[in-house]
Amino acid sequence: xxxxxxxxxxxxxxxxxxxxxxxGARTGFGILVAAFAAYVFGLLPAHVAFxxxxxxxxxxxxxxxxxxxxxxxxxxLAQLAKGEFASLGGIAVLSGxxxxxxxxxxxxxxxxxxxxxxxxxxxxxxxxxxAASGILTAGH
Amino acid sequence: xxxxxxxWLLAPGVAIGLLAVAGDVLAAGDAAMTTELPWWVWPLALFxxxxxxxxVAVPAGVGGGVLFVPxxxxxxxxxxxxxxxxxxxxxxxxxxxxxxxxxxxxLADLRLALPFALLASASSIIGALVGLALPATVVQIALGxxxxxxxxxMAFAPRSESGTPVTPDRLAMALQMNGIFHDVAxxxxxxxxxxxSPLGLVLFTxxxxxxxxxxxxxxxxxxxxxxxxxxxxxxxxAGTSSFIxxxxxxxxxxxxxxxxxxLAMIAVPSVIGMMLGARIGARLLSVxxxxxxxxxxxxxxxxxxxxxxxxxxGIGG
Numbered sequence: 001x002x003x004x005x006x007x008x009x010x011x012x013x014x015x016x017x018x019x020x021x022x023x024g025a026r027t028g029f030g031i032l033v034a035a036f037a038a039y040v041f042g043l044l045p046a047h048v049a050f051x052x053x054x055x056x057x058x059x060x061x062x063x064x065x066x067x068x069x070x071x072x073x074x075x076x077l078a079q080l081a082k083g084e085f086a087s088l089g090g091i092a093v094l095s096g097x098x099x100x101x102x103x104x105x106x107x108x109x110x111x112x113x114x115x116x117x118x119x120x121x122x123x124x125x126x127x128x129x130x131a132a133s134g135i136l137t138a139g140h
Numbered sequence: 141x142x143x144x145x146x147x148w149l150l151a152p153g154v155a156i157g158l159l160a161v162a163g164d165v166l167a168a169g170d171a172a173m174t175t176e177l178p179w180w181v182w183p184l185a186l187f188x189x190x191x192x193x194x195x196v197a198v199p200a201g202v203g204g205g206v207l208f209v210p211x212x213x214x215x216x217x218x219x220x221x222x223x224x225x226x227x228x229x230x231x232x233x234x235x236x237x238x239x240x241x242x243x244x245x246x247l248a249d250l251r252l253a254l255p256f257a258l259l260a261s262a263s264s265i266i267g268a269l270v271g272l273a274l275p276a277t278v279v280q281i282a283l284g285x286x287x288x289x290x291x292x293x294m295a296f297a298p299r300s301e302s303g304t305p306v307t308p309d310r311l312a313m314a315l316q317m318n319g320i321f322h323d324v325a326x327x328x329x330x331x332x333x334x335x336x337s338p339l340g341l342v343l344f345t346x347x348x349x350x351x352x353x354x355x356x357x358x359x360x361x362x363x364x365x366x367x368x369x370x371x372x373x374x375x376x377x378a379g380t381s382s383f384i385x386x387x388x389x390x391x392x393x394x395x396x397x398x399x400x401x402x403l404a405m406i407a408v409p410s411v412i413g414m415m416l417g418a419r420i421g422a423r424l425l426s427v428x429x430x431x432x433x434x435x436x437x438x439x440x441x442x443x444x445x446x447x448x449x450x451x452x453x454g455i456g457g
Contacts, residue, residue, distance in 0.1 A: 010243065014250045018243035021386070025236040029415075036408040040183075050179045053405055054217070057182075060276060061221040065400050072400040087404035088397065091229060094236060095393045098386055105250070116315055117254060124258045124387060131265050131394035 013105040020104055024097025032090025039083025047082045073134040099128050183405050186216065187413040190230070194417020199424060200437035202294070203385070204414040205231025205357030207437065210287045210444035213280075214451070218406055220276050220283075224355025225396035226407040228268075231357030232389035233411045234418065239386045247379030252317050252334065252372065257387040259341055260348030260358075264388045267352025268395035277452050283354050284449025290360045291442050294434075297364050299374055306335035306371040321376050334370045343369065344384075352392035357385050 010018075038044040048056065048068045056064050065072065076085040102121045109118040130136065193207045209227040213220055242248035271279055308318065312334040321330045334340075343365045351358040362381035366372040372380070396402050 010246050011250070014243050017250060018240040021236065021243070022240035025240070028236070029233070032408060033412065036404060036412075039404060050405075053179050054177065054182065057218045057222055057403060057406065060219055061272065061399065061401050064219075064222075070400050073398050084404040087408055088402065091393070091397060091402060091404075091407065094229070094232060095390045095397065097236070098390050117251065120254045120258050124254065124261060127258065127261045127265070128387070128391050128394070131261075131391040132398075134394075134398040136265060136269060137395055137398040 013108040016108065017101045017105050020101040021097060024093065024100060028090050028094035028097060030090075031093055032087060035083070035086035035090055039087055044081065044083035044086055047079065047084050073137065096128075096132060099125055099132075102128075182216065182218075183409040186212065186406065187409040189215075190410045190413030191417040191420075194414040194419075195421040195424065196433050196437055197414075198418055198421030199433040202437060203231055203357035203359040203382075204234050204418065205355070205385075205389075206290060206360050207441070208410065208414070209354055209356050210283065210441060210448055212410070213283070214444045214447040218403075220279055221272065221401050222403045222406050224271060224279075225393075225401040225403070226410045227355035228351075228389050228393045228396055229402065229407045230410050230414050231351075231355075231385055232393055233415060235357065235382050235386035235389060237415060237418075238382050242379040242383055245379075246319075246322065247375055248383035249317075249319055249376060249380050250383070251315065252319070252366075252376075253380045253384045253387075255315060255317075255337075256340060256344040257384045260344045260351070260384060260388040261391040263345045263348030264352035264392040265395055267349035267354075268392040269352075270349070271353035271355070272395070272399055272401065277454070279353070280448050280452030282452075284445050284447075284452055286350060286354060287441055287445030287448060291438055291445060293360060293364065294441075295438055297368065300367055300371075306333050308333040309335050309337055312337040319376070321373050323373075323375065330373055332371070332373050332376065334372060336370055340365055340370045348388055351385075351388050352395065355392070355396070357389065359385060 035044070039046065047070065052068075056067060059067070064070065070076075071079065076088050079085045080089060102125050106118050106121045109115075109121065189212070190204070190208065193211065194204055197204045197207055205227050208230045209223055212218070212226070213223045216223070218226075239248065243250065312318070315337075317334040317337065319332055321332060322328075323330060344362075347358045347361045347365070350356070350361070359378070359381045362384055363374070363377045366377035366380060367374050393402075
């Protein structure tokens, strides 16, 4: 039986990945729910007034951004004190937690001399970082 | 089906009926009504509908993301740009919630998943960029055609529980894509290998584009490719597919987030509703007749796919 075989003998890297993914997902969900509750119940101010939303969310993205002055790229980080952007913080954690998991398994593959899998993990991290960077979406 | 099962099935049935009514209202051109209702009606309705979708998704054997985009797109007033952003997060949240236990239980195989996830993640970025750049009508038409294709795939594609005994190809051997799956249900160990992995890489690249473009999870495509094309046992295919989605949807979600296409008021109630519904759905597996729920979901997808296609063509909506 190889290392990555049955349920009770999953590989060390798979166990490590699972543990970190669990923590990342829980943290992301926690932030998401808490921030959204603060947003909806008025504990955090809203960037766009709630009663404008039914008109705005029927419009295409460009029109919505132009009418609301909603920042794109990472500019939302500067507005974390507002409810909708605080909620995006939870979404960013959910979207980014896999990067940490991939980083954590590279040393295991490297120690084993499994260069191909280590390289695949590194390339996947590069893809996720490229997507997250906003470089590809700049100038919309 | 038991009496309890029928009672539980009533909830999603009622929600789906309400959706049909809402769809008729919108189709009748009463769009003004959607802006006259108090703002909180929509996130609340979204939560209820996603809760119902979450309940039926698990017994029907589909991901929440594939139901979310066509159904919410067909029956809610939100623009498709925001629906796709929310759909990706629904699919991502479901994949992240399931991922750890699938990995720990050996139902998802990291070594098998990573090469395909790499290509699908990269191509999902392209899909997301293309999807956000195309006119909404073009995306609606493509979405309608894709959904109808998914219905055909789900209805007619065969499934191979044990995978196919195969001779592994050179790439699969080099990357050691193989394993022994212990099926708790049967108590049997089952050795599996992978073949046609280069074809699998090409297909996963295409799947990534679709996932990013339409904001849907792509389990409907991942599982047949892993199971039927590459010979992986069905349960390992389903578990590994879900794990792959956690990476593919992450990269596409960043594109939507950076573009400003993620509205918290749409995305968060959807994610929470779907997650809670899926927990109930998982508990109802034993009382609901899966084949009935699956037919119900296929019917709903058929309706939503046709509706998206007609909407894109400017017919009746």
